[in-house]
Amino acid sequence: MPGIPSDSSSLIPFALEGSSQPPPVYPLQHGLRAPIHRIHISWSRGNLLNVTCLRPPPDQQEEMAREDDGIGGKAIEVLLGGAILEGNIGEHKRRRIAYESVKSYAFLHDKKISLAKMETGDNLSAPALTYWWQYTLEYSKSIRDILGNARLHRPLIEDPKNFLKPEEVEQPIGTKAAWELMEIFYVDMQLLSWLPERLVDWLEGYDSLLSKTETVHSKLAILQRKVTSMRVVEDEPGYWNGLAAALAVGWLDVVAKLLRLHGSYDPDQFDKRETENGLVEAVVLLVSEMPRMRPNLPNGKLGICYQTKHDYIKGLEKWRVKVSGLESSPFWVHCNHRPTRDGLINLLHILLGDAKHIADATSHWLELFISHLLYIRPLTNGLEGMGNLAEKCMNLKPSANNGLTSLLAGILSENPEIVLADCLKAFGPWIVAHAVDLLTANSEYTDGLLNEERYQLGGASIGELYMLVYAQALASHPLTWQVAPAYLSTCLNQGRGLLEILLLRQPVQNYRVVLKTLEICHLYELGNISTHIMKMAGMYQWKHGHKGLGIYWFQQSRDRTRLSQIAHKLFDNIGKSLSDDSFKQWEGLMELLGSDVGIAGGLEFLHKYREFKRSLQQIVNGGTVEAAKKSTELLVQLMRNPSTPQRFWLPLLLDSVKLLEWRSGPLLGVSETNLLLGKLQELSMAKLRPDFHGGELKPNALGDVRLALAKNLGRAILEES
């Protein structure tokens, strides 16, 4: 049935052998009746695919054709998604990121080139290397800003019931999360000692991206919605679950805020709840005093910072003693509210690093991983240890992997190739092209791996290959193609060729676009390409009747062949008609061609020729002797003038026959006749040459002219003697 896709009418992409996931199937509604005879697929501009479906020709299926409404085929446009970045950001946002990031990228590469020049071929010395990671860090930060600053709208009066982070202006984007993750692991060398804490911070920003439903963030979001309508929060199991979850991933400020919503803080209540309140407050205090192995904390975050490992371990021991002291405190007996007692003790277990409680409180393996880093193995350092831990957490909490989690797993497995491949798959070519510099910032091994020229990639390196992929994505869009050259120019092997192709492919219809393209040619010193483009533009304009613009482009490109062709064509036409209109055209053309063309004296000749033709016309219609004499004068002038093109000699000589045969005596003197005879002789000699351009002539034309000239010579001699 038309309009309803069925199995028989959907297009299925070719499945690759050995791929782990089944290929996605996208049904296309082509609305044709089965069977489909033929399918043509071709790329249109950008990500647009043209799919043409054809039904069998009617002569084979005549009966069916009669039943049908006669549609023999259909062409469908299919827009494939995921061009430059991941899918959840708008097209214009992607272009914005592409525009903004090119500045940072070009700046970093300029630095690279200038540093390389300073080192003049030697290996980068140690000081240069230290500079280098700082440059890369600057670059990374500028890119991070481009991806979106988490500008927070802080309310003037804080609502105590608003414990979750204030709504961010924009939803965090996965690309930014991935970028930050790579920055943490690959670039910032100063932060390596407090890597676990950086991961805690990272998770706080991007927890909501891990999964839609199964995260601490989603748990808290639900609680946040409910909490305003809850009368007695401590009776709700959700409250305690949320508290445990927030504590497990280290969102201490959220925990403190939530705990202070506890009913025991309420000033007007009937029961005696001082002990209960004291216990809650004690937990709040312990939470806010948690030792943290990091140089500082942002405003509003809780904990006590320790710079060195030694101080930290000491602080941690003291604090743990306090926590276990509270856990075994006799006051719990006096706490009458059971959920409070259980909930608080659960929190203390988490603080003490009880693996079971931590596992219960978290939802995603990554959260579990972070919580292990925070409470059980805070001194974990090195990727290997983290990798083992991550694997363990994955086994404990098998959750669906998405781009971010597989990226982290890739980073921990210390395989940059996998990291880049995962990034490309999840976040598109933009991030990969820009991340190569992050990955190679501090590792000579990765640098070698990604920038090594590979024979099987046509001499390109892996890094260059990703750059080319991104440049292609940019080039496919009419608004971003101008950004692509900046990336192509950094690709040493294939970039130049692709840049040339890209420039040659730009439309030449609009002269402004042509000028913009030429500007890029100029920037990258592609003189021959700009000549090509100008020639193409010239041809286009000439064909469309814009002679002025056409000749302009030919002149700019110094296309002498085409210009002289135009000039020859022009002269061919001149003899044929001499009306005012067409003459004006020739005049204009001649002016445009100027002295550039090989035909000398163009305009001057044209005017004299016209004058001669006009006077000749008068004589043929019956003119006076004076007119005939004047016309003869013009003829001699034309013949004497060296600028008269040779191709006009014969037509002029043929015209002269009319004057030679003037009835009332010879118009030309002996010397003038000799001049014409000389030209005739030269012409008959030239005729033997292969490059002679004679046009169409009567076979005995030359003979006629010679005869007339000879007769005239005779008459002239007689007259003069």
Added chain:
Amino acid sequence: MADSGDRRRFIYNLHEQSKPVGAVRWLPSVSPFLRLAAMSVLSPPAIEIHSFSSQSPNPNPDLNLVSSYPLPSSATSLTSFKSHNYTLIAASTSTGSLHIFSVNPYDGKIESQIISISDKDSFHCGPIQSIDVETSSTGECATAGEDGRVNLVLIGEDKVENFRVCESDGLVAYTAVKWGSPVEFVTGGVGPGLQWWDKRRPGGPVAQFKGVWGHGTVTGMIHSLDIHPSRKHTCVVGGSSGAVYAWDLRWQQQAITLAGTGLEAKSQPFSESEVWEVKYDAFTPQVSSTKVLPVMMCSEDGFLAVLQQDERPVQLLEEPCAINSFDIDPQNPSDVIVALEWESVGILSRGREETEMA
């Protein structure tokens, strides 16, 4: 090279548009608090009116889209003017049509399209590259096209008439037109430079200037023209290779170079790329009455600068992408609006802080 201006006295705000912007023009505003600007959007082709409040406490006022009107193809030229207390916008397109809209001056709503001409035979059969409206008396709109035609459109009370001034059959491609007086206008194009036309003397241009760009070594096209109402004999020209020059009708044979390798290659070029638009800048004080008035220009390599004869150029902006168009507010010449290649519009206010401090 250029003085990079005293940036502290400027307020510059960039407004992302998420669509390519071709040309920008200020609209005459009736209220000092609400400013209006028209812009031509290229895909999908349309005219848009945006408003922003210039006196709000917020230092970064947002540009708000007020209204938009679709065009049959992308706009090549845009101009705004006042006629009989109406605010009008005229736009020409790449398919050779001319459209005139009336705009409510209080809120910026496009009320109606009052004129739409498109005729391959009697009007233009290719892109109209430039239009200009004579506002002081006749209200005639001159259109110059790549097809080598120059037309005058007379907007009457009840009918619209157009006259062909020139038909060059494609020998000349006109790229710029500007009125000098109610009866005279200047055109610029590819090939033979500048032409001065007089309606009272039909049949052809009354004066011509054939400038040869940098001895023919670089491309030479004219992109923009401007004539100052107080000096109707001088025409300032912006074109290829960073060339900005002034042509005085009284000394037709030589032009005064303001920037670029231009006509004689003596001066160091300020910008070497296309100068897309030039306009007299009423805000910059004039140094000497015998010299060419200060001129603002924008270029493909992202410069916005003020040029003066025999002075170093004052650079106002240096953008990473091309500045396609700009406009100086006639009512408030300190304010400049620019259209950038990368889908954004910038508003530059000059000298505001200084006056606040004083």
